[in-house]
């Protein structure tokens with residue numbers, strides 16, 4: 592992998608966190624480990640393996656510390672976790688996670704409903720987490736991402752004012768985050784809004800501090816939004832195997848964008864993900880076996896790869912990338 596190579600895209604698998612927290616069934620700890628091992632065998636280099644939310648709120652993810660310890664056995668794998676607050680971050684740091692993501696819902700109504708915290712309170716948590724990280728030896732500090740959730744709109748508030756988004760992004764960075772991600776919590780994103788909001792947030796915090804998009808496929812625009820993100824120079828995309836979790840607002844729609852379909856599209860466009868599609872489909876089988884009866888989404892797993900499929904050596908959009 593060459594840092595800064597425009598052909599290199601990081602696919603961050605979030606199924607073990609976002610997928611598993613959204614379903615009623617609980618995947619066994621042993622199956623989670625098998626899944627992570629299969630993902631790593633397929634070449635996946637970043638996995639969000641769980642959340643350090645209180646176990647009584649998310650019993651499906653109560654074994655996150657053990658899963659982090661297991662995932663860390665894979666050299667080169669970035670082990671990411673979600674943390675809702677300082678308390679969760681303490682557990683995350685003790686477990687040895689490499690990357691912590693703290694969500695800040697730009698919709699304050701959503702923030703109060705979900706985390707029972709105002710923006711000011713979440714930013715206090717962000718400062719406390721950055722403080723904990725700063726106390727660590729430099730070589731052991733995890734990457735700290737602030738995620739702007741509901742940034743494309745909120746099921747409670749609707750569209751969020753640009754000024755609120757700008758302020759949240761600036762304050763997360765001022766609180767000590769290393770980067771801010773844009774998260775389509777509600778499945779409202781469209782390609783135009785992806786381009787507009789990536790530019791809007793980058794204008795506030797700088798291009799280097801906005802690398803990642805977390806997209807859902809609630810209205811079928813997930814991969815179109817990825818293409819818009821690629822055009823905007825985004826290099827990290829979250830996705831979930833089998834689109835696990837579905838979407839509570841839109842029956843038949845996956846939750847997160849489907850990793851297998853995302854990787855297929857990226858490879859077909861000439862981007863490098865480091866992921867072997869056939870092995871990725873085998874990892875999906877691990878999920879299906881561990882969660883019998885759970886609906887998995889995605890087109891490539893159903894239809895198979897096109898006959899003679901081979902990824903082009905150069906991105907189809909190379910001309911645009913060179914201009915950017």
Ligand code: ZN
Nearest residue numbers: 609776805847
């Ligand atoms: Zn999500």
